[in-house]
Amino acid sequence: MTAAQADLETLDTEIPAAVRIGRPEVADGPALWRLARDSRTLDVNSSYSYLLWCRDFAGTSAVARDAQGAPVGFVTGYVRPERPRTLLVWQVAVDAAHRGRGLAARMLDELAARAVAEHGVTGVETTITPGNTASERLFTSFAARHGARVEREVLFDAALFPDGPHAPEVLYRIGPLAA
Known part of the structure; x- marks a missing residue:
């Protein structure tokens, strides 16, 4: 569900100054769909869903743009209705x-800071399939940078997925985030 082959370097790694992180716009939907498809790891949703995501959840998502303004990375998330102080990160x-170059970590940090400031978020959740080392490292290093603990439990067992073989999705609960 999250962070396909996200970059794993620390934030001290050189990220080109021209890369800017902000909120996605509806026009970014096709590029986000292509990034998800090209990751070869993420579950790719319909192109329509990425358009809706950019419209309805732009405030809890982030897009990284190169010097020409083209999306080169994204984090999609939402504030959980039943846990309004929790940001669920859906895909990276x-x-x-x-x-x-540390871009995934930087997008995640900037999105979390925005969610804390605008929504009072105190924790982050995501799901990761076993063996997705890149995502595991991205989110455990995020927790360490933010002085938070990580709790893990299976959220969706493999048998729940009706569309063929799918690994279980392990829920990572990260929090509370240090101020």
């Missing part, structure tokens, strides 16, 4: 040419 993707 970084274009292959921009991996290894």
Whole structure:
């Protein structure tokens, strides 16, 4: 569900100054769909769902843009209705040419800071399939940077997925986030 082959370097790694992180716009939907597809790890949803995501959840999502303004990475998330102080991170993707520079970590940090400021978020949740080392490292290093603990439990067992073989989704609860 999250962070396909996200870059794993620390935030001290050089990210080009021209890369800017902000809120996605509806026009970014096709590029986000392509980034998810090209990750070869994420569950790719319909292109329509990425358009809706950019419209309805832009405030709890982030997009990284290169010097020409083209999306080169994204984090999609939402504030959970039943737990309004929790940001659920749905997907993270970084274009292959921009991996290894800490961009996924930077997008996640900037999105979390915005969610804390605008929504009073105190924790982050995500799901990761077993063996997705890139995502595991991204989110455990996020927790360490933010002085938070990580709790893990299976959220969706493999048998719940009706569309063929699918690994279980393990819920990572990260929090509370240090101020």
